[in-house]
Amino acid sequence: MHVAYLINHYPAVSHTFIRREIHALEAQGVVVERFALRGWDSTLVDPLDVAELAKTSHTLKDGLGALLRGAAGYALRQPGPFFRAMKQALALSKNNERPWPYHLIYLAHACRIMSWLRGQPVTHLHAHFGTNSAEIALLVKALGGPDYSFTIHGSEVFDDPKHHALPQKVGMAKAAVGSCAYIAAQMKYHTPHALWDKINTVHCGLAPESFAGNPAPLPDTLTLLSIGRFSPEKGHLVLLEAFAAFAKDNPDAKLVLAGDGPMRDELEARIKALSLTDAVRITGWINSDQVKQEIRAASALVHPSFTEGLPVVIMEAMAEARPVIATYIAGIPELVQEGKTGWLVPAGLMDELAAAMTDFARMSKADAARLGQAGLERVRDRHDAAVEAAKLKTIFAADQP
Numbered sequence: 001m002h003v004a005y006l007i008n009h010y011p012a013v014s015h016t017f018i019r020r021e022i023h024a025l026e027a028q029g030v031v032v033e034r035f036a037l038r039g040w041d042s043t044l045v046d047p048l049d050v051a052e053l054a055k056t057s058h059t060l061k062d063g064l065g066a067l068l069r070g071a072a073g074y075a076l077r078q079p080g081p082f083f084r085a086m087k088q089a090l091a092l093s094k095n096n097e098r099p100w101p102y103h104l105i106y107l108a109h110a111c112r113i114m115s116w117l118r119g120q121p122v123t124h125l126h127a128h129f130g131t132n133s134a135e136i137a138l139l140v141k142a143l144g145g146p147d148y149s150f151t152i153h154g155s156e157v158f159d160d161p162k163h164h165a166l167p168q169k170v171g172m173a174k175a176a177v178g179s180c181a182y183i184a185a186q187m188k189y190h191t192p193h194a195l196w197d198k199i200n201t202v203h204c205g206l207a208p209e210s211f212a213g214n215p216a217p218l219p220d221t222l223t224l225l226s227i228g229r230f231s232p233e234k235g236h237l238v239l240l241e242a243f244a245a246f247a248k249d250n251p252d253a254k255l256v257l258a259g260d261g262p263m264r265d266e267l268e269a270r271i272k273a274l275s276l277t278d279a280v281r282i283t284g285w286i287n288s289d290q291v292k293q294e295i296r297a298a299s300a301l302v303h304p305s306f307t308e309g310l311p312v313v314i315m316e317a318m319a320e321a322r323p324v325i326a327t328y329i330a331g332i333p334e335l336v337q338e339g340k341t342g343w344l345v346p347a348g349l350m351d352e353l354a355a356a357m358t359d360f361a362r363m364s365k366a367d368a369a370r371l372g373q374a375g376l377e378r379v380r381d382r383h384d385a386a387v388e389a390a391k392l393k394t395i396f397a398a399d400q401p
Contacts (some may be wrong), residue, residue, distance in 0.1 A: 205385030
C-alpha cells in the first residue's frame with residue numbers, strides 16, 4: 001500500500017501525534033509520502049522531527065511565485081482538469097472564512113502535489129485537519145488525483161464549520177475521521193445524514209514504547225504539570241488563579257508550565273503579580289523526551305482548557321501513570337474518568353479547579369498511584385498507535401485496485 005499524507009505545517013513540535021501515526025502505518029508495511037505546505041524552516045529540537053523533515057516535501061519552499069508559475073504550467077498542460085478544479089475551488093470560496101484568491105492558491109498547491117504524484121503508485125491521500133489541507137486534498141482529487149480522507153481534531157467543527165465548507169469536504173472524501181467520538185459527532189451534526197456513513201473515529205495513538213517501561217514513582221514534592229501552547233483556549237490564566245488559591249494551604253507545591261507561545265509575556269506578568277515566581281516554572285518549547293521527563297517528575301497533570309478535542313498530552317500523562325485533573329469538555333471525558341483516573345471540572349471555574357487540586361493533595365500517595373495505574377490501563381486499551389493505524393489502513397485499503 002502506497003499513500004501520501006498532507007499537513008499544513010510539518011514537522012512541528014505540536015504534531016508529534018501525526019509522526020507517530022505515520023510511523024505506525026509504516027510499521028504495518030504502508031509506504032507513506034509526506035507533503036506539507038510549510039515547515040521546511042522550522043526550529044526543531046526532537047531528532048525524530050529532524051528525520052521527518054528530510055522526508056517531507058513542502059509546496060511553499062520555493063516561494064509563492066514559483067508555486068503560481070507551476071500552476072499556470074499545469075493549466076496549459078491539463079486545461080480540462082485544471083478548469084474543473086478551479087470551478088470547484090471558487091465554489092468552496094462561497095461563504096468561506098477566506099476570499100476566493102486564497103482558494104486559487106490552494107489550487108496551486110494541489111497542482112504542485114499532482115506533479116509530485118506523477119509516476120508514483122499512490123492510491124490514497126490523507127490530510128490532517130479539516131482546514132486548508134483538506135481543501136487541497138479535495139482539489140487534488142478534482143484534478144484527477146487519488147481519493148482522499150482527512151482527520152479533524154477540533155477547531156474546524158467547533159469554531160465555524162460552515163465557513164470551512166465541511167459538508168463539501170466530507171461529501172467529496174472517501175472518508176472523514178474524528179480524533180474522538182465527540183468530534184465525530186460534531187462532524188455529523190454539521191453534515192447531512194446521507195454522509196454519516198463516511199465519518200469514522202480513529203484516536204491519536206501512543207507508540208508501543210510508551211507502555212514498555214515501568215512508570216516512575218510519584219515524587220515526594222507535590223508538583224503539578226500543565227503541557228500546552230500558551231494561547232487563550234488553553235486556560236493558563238485560570239490555572240494560575242486556581243494554583244494561587246491552592247498554594248495558600250500548600251506552600252511547598254510547585255507548578256510547571258511546559259510549553260511556550262503568544263501568551264508567555266502575559267503569563268509571566270501574572271505569575272509575578274500573584275507572587276508565584278518561586279513556585280511556577282516555565283520550560284519553553286521542549287522535545288518529546290523532555291516532555292516525558294517532565295511527566296515522570298510530576299505528581300499529576302492539570303489540563304484547564306476551554307476548548308479541545310482529546311489532547312495527546314493527557315494520553316501521555318496517563319501512560320506514565322499520572323492522575324489527571326482536566327476540564328469536562330469535548331472528548332476528554334471519553335478518557336479521563338471522574339474518581340477513577342482523575343478529576344473533571346467545569347471549564348473556566350477557578351474555584352472548582354483549585355478544589356480538585358486540593359482533593360489530590362489530600363490523597364495518600366498509594367491512592368494517587370492507584371488512580372494513575374487505572375489511567376495507564378485505560379489509555380493502553382484505547383490509544384495504542386498500532387491499533388489506530390490499522391483502522392486507518394482499512395480506510396485507505398478501500399482505494400486499492
